[in-house]
Amino acid sequence: MEAKKVIRSETRKVINRLFPFKDGHAFDPGLWAVILQRLPEGYTIPDAQFTSELKRMNDELARIDKI
Amino acid sequence: MRVKILFVTYWYLPHTGGVHAYINLLKKELLKEGHHVDILAHHPDMDKIYMLTTGKYIEKEQIKEVVYGKVLNYYNRYQPYVEPWIRWKEIERYTFELVCTLFQLDQYDLIHTQDIVSTRALARVKPKHVPLVATIHGLVATQHLFTGEITSKKSLPWHYACLEEYYGATSADATIVPTEWVKRRLSKLGVPANHLTTIPYAIDIDQFKRRCATPTERYIPFTEKGKTIILCPAPLLPFQGHRNLMEALALLKERHQNFVCWLVGSGKLDQELLALSYRFRLENHVHFLGDRPDTAQLMNHSDIIVLPSTQDNNPYFIMEAQVAGKLVVSSNTGSTPEMIEDRITGLLFPPKNSRKLADILDLALSNTIWRKHIAEQGFLSGMKRWDSRTLLNNTLAVYHHTLEKRGLRKEIN
Numbered sequence: 001m002e003a004k005k006v007i008r009s010e011t012r013k014v015i016n017r018l019f020p021f022k023d024g025h026a027f028d029p030g031l032w033a034v035i036l037q038r039l040p041e042g043y044t045i046p047d048a049q050f051t052s053e054l055k056r057m058n059d060e061l062a063r064i065d066k067i
Numbered sequence: 068m069r070v071k072i073l074f075v076t077y078w079y080l081p082h083t084g085g086v087h088a089y090i091n092l093l094k095k096e097l098l099k100e101g102h103h104v105d106i107l108a109h110h111p112d113m114d115k116i117y118m119l120t121t122g123k124y125i126e127k128e129q130i131k132e133v134v135y136g137k138v139l140n141y142y143n144r145y146q147p148y149v150e151p152w153i154r155w156k157e158i159e160r161y162t163f164e165l166v167c168t169l170f171q172l173d174q175y176d177l178i179h180t181q182d183i184v185s186t187r188a189l190a191r192v193k194p195k196h197v198p199l200v201a202t203i204h205g206l207v208a209t210q211h212l213f214t215g216e217i218t219s220k221k222s223l224p225w226h227y228a229c230l231e232e233y234y235g236a237t238s239a240d241a242t243i244v245p246t247e248w249v250k251r252r253l254s255k256l257g258v259p260a261n262h263l264t265t266i267p268y269a270i271d272i273d274q275f276k277r278r279c280a281t282p283t284e285r286y287i288p289f290t291e292k293g294k295t296i297i298l299c300p301a302p303l304l305p306f307q308g309h310r311n312l313m314e315a316l317a318l319l320k321e322r323h324q325n326f327v328c329w330l331v332g333s334g335k336l337d338q339e340l341l342a343l344s345y346r347f348r349l350e351n352h353v354h355f356l357g358d359r360p361d362t363a364q365l366m367n368h369s370d371i372i373v374l375p376s377t378q379d380n381n382p383y384f385i386m387e388a389q390v391a392g393k394l395v396v397s398s399n400t401g402s403t404p405e406m407i408e409d410r411i412t413g414l415l416f417p418p419k420n421s422r423k424l425a426d427i428l429d430l431a432l433s434n435t436i437w438r439k440h441i442a443e444q445g446f447l448s449g450m451k452r453w454d455s456r457t458l459l460n461n462t463l464a465v466y467h468h469t470l471e472k473r474g475l476r477k478e479i480n
Contacts, residue, residue, distance in 0.1 A: 007305040019137045031129060031169075040195055045134065045161050046141055047191065050230060057226040058148050064221070 020043050070466060071103040073175040077163055077184035080108040080119060082373065085268065085383055086181055086204050092271055096459035107170055109163075116166045131162040152216065153227045165190035174199060177466055183207065183235020190238035198469045201239035202266075206252050208232050213306070224429055232256055236263070240469045243462065246402035264465055267405075269458035272385050278353050278363035285361050287368060288354045290327065295326040295432055298369035298393075300362050301376060303334030308375030308398060313340060314421035315375075315428060317347035317452050323432050328373075331356045331365060366391050371431055371438070377418045379403055389413070389449030394442040396427055412445040 018039070073092055081087055094104045098168070106119040142149045163184065169227045172178065173194040179202065180186040186201040193199060208228035211217040214455050217224045228373035232387035236242050236258040242264050244250050250263045290296060301307040309330070316328055330353065337355065359365060362384075366372060372388035374397040385406045388395045395413035397403050414431065416423040431438045451457070 001083060017349075019141070019428050032133075033275055033437060034169050035130075035165055038172070038194075039165075046157060047069060047160075047187070049234065050157070050227075051146060054146060054153070054223065054227065058146075058223055061221065061223065 018043065068386060069101050069103070070097075070176045071174065072097065072105070072466075073170075073172065074104060074106045074180060075167065075185045075189055076181035077160075077450075078109060078182060079111045079113060082111070087251075088270075089202070089204070089268060090181060092269060093458060093462060095271070096455050100459070100463075105175075107167065107179050108400055116163065120171060120320075123170070124154050125166045127162050127166060130165050131158065134158055134161045134165065138246040143318060147367060148223070150224055156227070156231075160184055162190055164192045165426045174314050177470065178323050179466075180239065183231050186235045186242075187231070196473075198473050200241050200243065200465055200469055201235070202243040202245070203236050203249065203253070205249060206232060222476060229256055233258060240472065241465050242427070243465055246404035248403055248405065261338045262361075264461075266461040266465070267452060268369065268383070268386065269455040270383065270390065271455055272390050272453065273389060275363060275387055278361075279367040281364065281424060283361040283364040285359060286356075287365070288325055288327070288356075293325060295327040296369040297326055297373050297428070298331065298365055299328060299353050299373045299375070300331040300366070301374060302332040303330070303336040303340055307332075307334075307338065307339050308376045308377050308418065310343065311419055311421040311424060312373065312375045313343045313347060313349065313353070315424035316349055316352060318422065318425035319418065319428050319432070320347070320352060321347065322429050326352065326432060327367070328353050329356050330354065331359050333358050335358075356397045363391075364385065366393060369393060371396055371428070373424075373428070374392065374398065374403075375418070375424060376400060382406075386449060387452040389445040390453060391444040392442055394431060394438050395445060396424070396431065398424075408448075409443070410441065412448045413441060 074094065076086065076090070078086060080090070090106060094106065097104050105121070106117065108119060109115070110117050112122060114128065115124040115126055135158050138161065139154060142154050167188060172189075172192070175197055175199060177198050178189055178193055179200045179252060180189050181202055181204065183203060186199070186203070190199055208225070208231070211223040211224070211228050212220075217228060219225065227372065232253070233256050236253045236256070242263050244263050245266065245268050247265055250260065250265055254260050256281060286298045299309070299312060301309070303309055312328075319326065341355065344350060356365070366388060371394045372384060374382060374384060374395070376382070376398055377400055382403070385395055385403065389412065395407060397407060397413060397415060398418035399409070399415040404415065407415055409415040414427050416427050
């Protein structure tokens with residue numbers, strides 16, 4: 001049982017690395033352990049290319065609104 | 068060289084659209100060559116993602132409930148200006164890509180995605196050594212404007228839709244598009260033209276001809292001998308151009324009496340078009356046949372196939388009409404001019420121009436020999452261009468090139 005707890009705790013840490021921001025959402029680590037093994041290194045959610053473009057476009061739209 | 072390929076689409080399968088027809092035809096041709104093909108797609112209930120070939124499925128909910136909470140929290144905290152529509156699309160894509168990892172993607176030599184969402188998703192989660200080829204069948208950003216999901220081009224959702232289109236077309240090792248028209252539109256979004264290969268759709272010509280020759284048990288309107296049958300196989304929706312067709316037929320009726328027009332399809336314009344047919348006194352000329360599974364047989368009974376749409380991308384009916392040896396009269400919109408050489412392999416008219424359509428139909432009805440000659444040229448051209456072997460060979464060339472670029476071709480040999 002101790003060993004399982006350790007694995008779960010480790011899995012949770014790894015899962016949290018997919019989402020590089022803090023929140024308190026609960027995970028069921030069973031299925032996620034399989035997913036984590038298969039994801040490429042460096043994979044994160046959300047897709048940084050999209051979020052950075054969204055930020056840039058929002059700034060641009062705000063600038064246009066001011067004009 | 069035998070390749071193990073995974074087709075992936077975010078859309079649900081099976082469905083009746085062109086993407087499913089494309090996937091089925093390409094799979095059939097690849098199997099004939101000894102390749103292995105699996106298909107991963109949404110289940111029609113949209114709650115599961117499943118392998119069509121084995122039936123193995125994963126319920127999305129168990130992944131989505133985590134992604135949902137995490138992604139919403141992210142946007143609430145860091146980018147609160149992002150609209151719910153975008154957040155929902157993001158949650159759907161991340162769920163899709165995480166579920167896809169549960170299908171052992173590393174067993175494939177090549178993954179071939181079929182839309183912008185699955186392309187971006189698979190580019191992010193596939194094993195690095197597996198090459199990715201994408202086919203982008205059409206453009207969705209403008210469709211969101213038509214459906215009202217996006218109301219302005221000066222909005223974040225519009226920019227998001229363009230982002231999806233851009234990354235959908237650039238995230239794969241190679242991207243296939245069905246027409247030069249799609250290629251030009253994607254180039255306007257900044258997609259490098261040399262990343263895109265145009266491979267037109269194809270049809271299973273033998274199967275289609277068998278369908279044409281099979282007697283139908285459904286109702287076929289009685290038509291006096293000598294009357295020309297004009298068939299319009301298109302859903303009764305605003306952008307399909309039926310209003311223009313009705314106006315054109317009203318003008319045509321003043322010059323000819325020896326024709327009938329069969330409308331095959333249904334949609335929200337059915338009552339309006341019915342009213343128009345009475346208003347223009349076309350009751351004896353226009354027949355509303357509704358949705359029909361026997362369009363091939365109806366096409367076989369017809370002389371002219373008319374497609375008055377105001378926007379279209381590689382309509383299958385043009386390919387079918389040409390290989391059935393029928394004269395195609397179509398609006399020159401979207402990719403249609405790539406499929407029809409005006410007055411050589413078919414007849415084109417400007418979209419929304421009822422008078423021009425009437426004039427062209429008048430010409431076709433008045434010159435039977437000329438009409439049949441053009442139909443024959445369309446047939447000869449179509450038999451080559453829309454052959455499924457052409458689609459297969461062109462697609463395999465893209466596969467080989469992609470594998471070679473990654474130095475994988477020798478390994479597979």
